[in-house]
Amino acid sequence: MGTNLTGLILIVDDNPTNLDVISEALKDAGYKVAIATSGERAIQQAERRPPDLILLDVMMPGINGFETCKHLKSNTKTCDIPIIFMTALTDTDHKVKGFDLGAVDYITKPFQEQEVLVRVRNHLQLSLLTKNLEEQVAHQTSALQATQLQLIQSEKLSSLGNLVAGIAHEMNNPLGFIAASLKQAKPTFADIIEHLKLYQEQFPDKNEEILNHAEEIDLEYSLKDLPKMIDSLEMACDRLRNISISLRTFSRADTEYKVDFYVYEGIDSTILILKHRLQANDKRPAIEVITEYGNIPQIKCFPGQLNQVFMNILANAIEALEESNQGRSFAEIEVAPNRIMIESSIENDQVKIAIRDNGKGMSEDMQGRIFDYLFTTKEVGKGTGLGLAIAKQIVEEKHQGTITVNSKLGQGTEFMITLPIN
Ligand SMILES: Nc1ncnc2c1ncn2[C@@H]1O[C@H](COP(=O)(O)OP(=O)(O)OP(=O)(O)O)[C@@H](O)[C@H]1O
Ligand SMILES: [Mg+2]
Structure with missing residues (x-):
């Protein structure tokens, strides 16, 4: 819809004469018009091809205008379409009922062509403004x-x-x-x-x-x-x-531009910093960390930020392993030890880094949400739900790479990171 407010208007009336009068007037004014001769059809049509505005007759055989309005308002696909009632009745109770149901206005029959056009134009404008405003707020x-x-x-x-x-x-x-x-x-x-x-x-x-x-x-x-x-x-x-x-x-403090860096140096230094959390304690043996870096070249990146990514993912892996240990004895854990596996390889000018753990894993549904800002399953004070949101931002926005997750509940989780070499 441009500024000259052309738009699709759905007219709902069981009376063919009314339909003719209104649709001619609107077409002449430059609007696109669709018509429906009953409430049921209006609901179907509005869902299939949502109009920008609906003119809705109140008295109709089958479901009347009020019922039709209720239906439209309860469907997420049609609930935002402005509805103007058309009625011959002028008593206030009747009108209030319509407004309560979510209508934006009334047009009284017999139609005053000028008035109809002005009201239609105003409401289209209003709804356009609202939509823009909502978009801006979301943005x-x-x-x-x-x-x-x-x-x-x-x-x-x-x-x-x-x-x-x-x-x-x-x-x-x-x-x-x-x-x-x-x-x-x-x-x-x-x-x-x-x-x-x-x-x-x-x-x-x-x-x-x-x-x-x-x-x-x-x-x-x-x-x-x-x-x-x-x-x-x-x-x-x-x-x-x-x-x-x-x-x-x-x-490493990052400079404004990217520098050459061996990512495995970053991963190794991160493992070292996390050493105290990997060591054996009285509840479990040490978490095994296995690395297989292969022959990967230096990449152009912000090393300090990438280390932050490795830190967040490895800390999560340790936490997931620890949660999977709950209810298992030291001896039971020893048989199937906690393990973190890190592999890197090179593929089409990209460095691929896979970080796997055999911790508690997660459901499909959760995998779709873990990168969300503030999403956490940890108790208050333990997790902020920022770790992976930050990791995603660093990998995708700062480095034009990708980060994905693949997990099976009860079996483990794999994070896959790709980073362009240059
Ligand atoms: N390796 C993993 N195994 C199982 N679940 C995981 C794993 N990594 C992340 N998760 C799930 O994803 C959620 C979000 O992780 P994220 O790192 O963003 O936040 P957090 O760890 O809860 O808090 P923090 O901001 O302190 O990192 C976690 O709460 C956890 O439920
Ligand atoms: Mg975390």
Whole structure:
């Protein structure tokens, strides 16, 4: 419908003369006209091809105008069509009844052509305005939600990112100190041990006190063990350094443009951050995480945001596994262990990442709703229902990728992400 308000008008009247008069007048004024000679037909016709306005006679054999109006208003396909009653009766009760049923206006018979045209035009205009307004409100609301999601996401990301980056940074000073000291301690201890052995060789006749003390401190064992201890400390130091690097990988602050990134580095760093939730506890053995990355190239992306996606999906998987454990004993879980499987591959210039769990799974119906803003099945305070909405926004809007879910209730869930390489 343009601004010059042409529109389809359905006229419902059992009297052919009335139908003729009105439809001629409306056609002359440039409207498209459909006619129905009974309430039943009007209902069928309105549903098949919804008009922009209905002119409805009140007195008709079969179901009358009021009944017809009730039907139209109770059907979602026709409930928004404005209805104007046509009647010869002018008493107020009669009119009030029509308005109560949802009519927008009355036209009295015999028809005053000018009046009919003005009323029709006004109501078409009104309904058009209402429709526009509703569309605008819906549009603004979804725009607002998207902005809000973006704000929350960047807020979540930057506060978490800053915290993690801060910790990683703070770890580095003491770590550097320990590593440097160990480096020095190693040859120093070796020297001392060598020196001690020299003593033992040069002075084979030891007195009682020295022999007793050597036994007390188990000198033989300590001399063998000390170098191994230092090697272990060095290994532990390397591990801490890797953790610190992973933390920094995970919390990478994103720039305005995309950068090259190996997604598996992001996934690995995310797994590391979630390590404490994967470990065994008194209720269940550790959750097994199996990764098979294949040979995938770097992709152009916002690494910090993608890490957020992996974090949300993996956290959900852990929660789904934990819920599936309810009512199962430690031993029962051990037989069919909790497992998260992550695979990546490359297909038509896209990197595909599949994240599977053998947790509680979900119904068809739920799968259609999990990406909705604020949809959660978790208790208040535990889940906000934003995790997957954010993930979808990051993958689809920020990276022009796709994210889909495939799940079977009681068996497990798979999330499939594709991301363009460039
Ligand atoms: N791997 C999964 N297995 C089973 N159900 C899942 C899985 N991942 C998500 N869900 C379902 O989808 C819902 C929405 O997930 P989403 O991450 O968006 O929100 P949430 O986890 O409830 O809250 P939060 O905002 O803290 O992440 C979850 O409440 C859960 O019911
Ligand atoms: Mg979640």
